[in-house]
Amino acid sequence: MARLELPMFVWFPYDRPTKWTIKINGVDISDDIHSATFTRGLIGEDMGCEIELENSGEAYTGRFTFRNTIQLLLDFSGGTTVQWEGRLEEIKSKRGMGFTLNIKGSHYTGDLLDITLIEEFSDTNISTLLTSIIPTYLPGFTSANVESINVTADKIKWNNKPFYDCVLDLLTLGNADCYVDNNKDFHFFPKNSKENQFEAVTPYELLSLNGLGQDSIDVRNKIIVYGDAGG
16 A cells, blocks of 8 residues: 655644743833733834733833833743843823733834935945945944845935835845844845744644734834025
């Protein structure tokens, strides 16, 4: 009797407990959290966070402000590995069952939306182009993990275009993917060229999947006025 054998790779769930900590501006708020979600992805995907924080005793009233650093530290030992880091974007009171604060933040990738480029390039390698604009427009960000992709942009003209959208243009040209890590370093590489050997979504780990919808991270209101001072 004929028999078909196929190789398989089966993930086994960790038997170690997860340790985690959430900090805002260096303050550990883990013990007072009702709920928290953190999302990271490639450029073009969602990468925000939302936290419901207990504040019935008003210990956190006025303590945090816009652009404070938010960190999720998570691992299987002491809970000290930074898995998500970004900026506080919104904080407001939420009255209902008790008194809570609703906090929203965006990963450092969100900074790319606030910077616009006025640039023109001809016959330039897209990897070289990316590494040249990062230090010019994004001080504090680095390009150590921008890989060389042998694709040349014949002509590119950006006129007050958000840095985020400029990167999307390069991704389309090079059939590439890109993300910014928690140290603000760019990772730029060909699509489907990376394999994650340490993490997986399995039936043992994916408990629920809901709330999928439109990502609003690329929505910004910006007004640019052209003209001269007059006389």
